[in-house]
Amino acid sequence: MVDKRTEQIKELLPVYFIMGSSNCNGRNPVDVLEEAIAGGITLFQFREKGESALTGKEKVRLAERLQKVCQENHIPFIVNDDFELAIELDADGIHVGQDDLAAVIIREKFSNKILGVSAHTIEEAEQAIKDGADYLGLGPIYPTRSKDDAEEVAGTEIIKRFRDHGITLPIVGIGGISPESAEQVIQAGADGVAVISSIASSSDVEETAKSFLRATSK
Numbered sequence: 001m002v003d004k005r006t007e008q009i010k011e012l013l014p015v016y017f018i019m020g021s022s023n024c025n026g027r028n029p030v031d032v033l034e035e036a037i038a039g040g041i042t043l044f045q046f047r048e049k050g051e052s053a054l055t056g057k058e059k060v061r062l063a064e065r066l067q068k069v070c071q072e073n074h075i076p077f078i079v080n081d082d083f084e085l086a087i088e089l090d091a092d093g094i095h096v097g098q099d100d101l102a103a104v105i106i107r108e109k110f111s112n113k114i115l116g117v118s119a120h121t122i123e124e125a126e127q128a129i130k131d132g133a134d135y136l137g138l139g140p141i142y143p144t145r146s147k148d149d150a151e152e153v154a155g156t157e158i159i160k161r162f163r164d165h166g167i168t169l170p171i172v173g174i175g176g177i178s179p180e181s182a183e184q185v186i187q188a189g190a191d192g193v194a195v196i197s198s199i200a201s202s203s204d205v206e207e208t209a210k211s212f213l214r215a216t217s218k
């Protein structure tokens, strides 16, 4: 059964750029996002994390500025973890991990929005599907420098295993993915790659985003 919602979500996942102020090497995150969009990213997640992360009003103001760039370019704006912020901004969706607010609660309050869930086991994936998740984030596929409390490196094997188990929900791989390794992530059965530092800290953000788009176009 070809589900329309699933197809719509799959079209958003090929190059899923994730970023916060700490990923931009001191550059203006608005410029970085504009360049990434010019390079063809298909989805954006605001993830303000790390010791230098903005908080309170400053975080909201940056989120609003990045959301505006996304709206001007018809790129959905997803918020990581922070449900209050997602509601306050009327974001297009939210991404939560296993230690964040339960997906089932979010699904109730944030009904027709995009809901992404990080999963490391088949059980977590099946629970997320029951809770109404639109896509799963699987990883870290390769060693990552963007998340200091990442689970152990899974390799593209995790994607194959979930697909072989019969998980058909859209999947995006995350963790240390480069333009060179992106194709293997797609070949393993993912619908896209989620990228933080390879794009955000690139010396040519637009070109790097373009190379991911080429690597993930089926």
Ligand SMILES: C=C1C=NC(C(F)(F)F)=NC1=N
Pocket: 016, 018, 045, 047, 080, 095, 097, 116, 117, 118, 136, 137, 138, 172, 173, 174, 194
């Ligand atoms: C920890 C994360 C894992 N996966 C994803 C996504 F790529 F969106 F699925 N985002 C996160 N913030």
Ligand SMILES: [Mg+2]
Pocket: 080, 081, 096, 097, 098, 100
């Ligand atoms: Mg989280």
